[in-house]
Amino acid sequence: MAPDDFAFLARLLRRRSGLQLPLEKRALIERRLAPVMRRFDFRDLEGLLRELRLGREALAEAVTEVMTVNESSFFRDPALFAAFESRVLPRLLAARDRRLRIWSAACACGQEAYSIAILLAQMGLARQGWSIELVATDLSADAIARAEAGRYAACEIARGLNAHALRWFRRDGTEWVADDALRRMVSFRRFNLLDSYGWLDDLDIVFCRNVLMYFDPSTRMDVLARMADAMAPDGVLLLGETEMPEGAVFQPSGDGEGIYTRGRAALARAS
Numbered sequence: 016m017a018p019d020d021f022a023f024l025a026r027l028l029r030r031r032s033g034l035q036l037p038l039e040k041r042a043l044i045e046r047r048l049a050p051v052m053r054r055f056d057f058r059d060l061e062g063l064l065r066e067l068r069l070g071r072e073a074l075a076e077a078v079t080e081v082m083t084v085n086e087s088s089f090f091r092d093p094a095l096f097a098a099f100e101s102r103v104l105p106r107l108l109a110a111r112d113r114r115l116r117i118w119s120a121a122c123a124c125g126q127e128a129y130s131i132a133i134l135l136a137q138m139g140l141a142r143q144g145w146s147i148e149l150v151a152t153d154l155s156a157d158a159i160a161r162a163e164a165g166r167y168a169a170c171e172i173a174r175g176l177n178a179h180a181l182r183w184f185r186r187d188g189t190e191w192v193a194d195d196a197l198r199r200m201v202s203f204r205r206f207n208l209l210d211s212y213g214w215l216d217d218l219d220i221v222f223c224r225n226v227l228m229y230f231d232p233s234t235r236m237d238v239l240a241r242m243a244d245a246m247a248p249d250g251v252l253l254l255g256e257t258e259m260p261e262g263a264v265f266q267p268s269g270d271g272e273g274i275y276t277r278g279r280a281a282l283a284r285a286s
């Protein structure tokens with residue numbers, strides 16, 4: 016790919032999704048575009064890029080889709096999930112009146128959201144009269160469709176689900192499918208983290224894991240600030256292992272690595 020084509024593609028992707036295209040990954044990026052070329056009947060990359068420059072929306076959407084990395088696993092980062100179960104949840108449950116709002120903000124194929132749902136189900140909160148809203152979103156239409164289906168290959172199930180949690184899945188041939196009861200606990204929806212957060216409000220818990228690392232610093236700061244605005248003053252944010260909240264919007268909650276509460280700056284703005 017010519018340097019100016021690469022620069023154009025990088026700008027397009029950043030505007031549409033916040034994702035950065037590192038120049039050193041040019042070969043990988045070209046490989047990812049191959050199925051899009053076939054699907055839209057382009058003989059070469061130059062043709063695809065020419066059409067992209069003309070603003071063909073379906074093509075731009077397909078290109079964005081293949082650039083997303085939908086890698087995930089159940090209970091990814093067990094230490095964080097343990098801290099979530101033993102410290103974050105009990106504190107928030109004690110502070111709330113039978114209503115909890117949770118957002119899995121870049122849920123990929125749903126493993127994170129189902130892990131949260133399994134924890135909540137094991138605690139029997141619904142039986143105790145709790146109303147739990149668990150919303151899970153992702154930019155990728157393919158990932159959201161897979162998450163809604165709740166269908167996983169045996170190797171995906173083996174990554175993170177213990178025998179106890181496996182009770183929430185039934186075997187179907189070589190695959191495993193999430194029980195209807197589990198699937199009903201999660202509302203999946205396609206959503207771009209760069210779009211308006213107007214529909215999200217008063218969130219108690221936000222999982223935003225392993226997505227900010229693909230954004231540039233200014234996009235990360237913007238997303239974090241808008242998330243803070245959509246959260247309750249004592250709401251909790253959980254980030255990926257290698258991610259840190261930049262700016263003064265969030266501060267460590269004291270519950271463990273990767274767990275934050277809204278910081279003083281955000282609280283001052285909210286009051």
Ligand SMILES: C[S@@+](CC[C@H](N)C(=O)[O-])C[C@H]1O[C@@H](n2cnc3c(N)ncnc32)[C@H](O)[C@@H]1O
Pocket residue numbers: 031032033034083084085086087088091120121122123124127152153154155158206207208209223224225226255
């Ligand atoms: C590596 S996965 C992380 C999945 C899960 N949170 C975890 O930690 O296992 C990153 C996800 O972020 C999504 N993503 C990338 N850019 C996004 C954006 N602008 N808005 C919403 N989701 C986005 C991708 O589609 C992908 O599914």
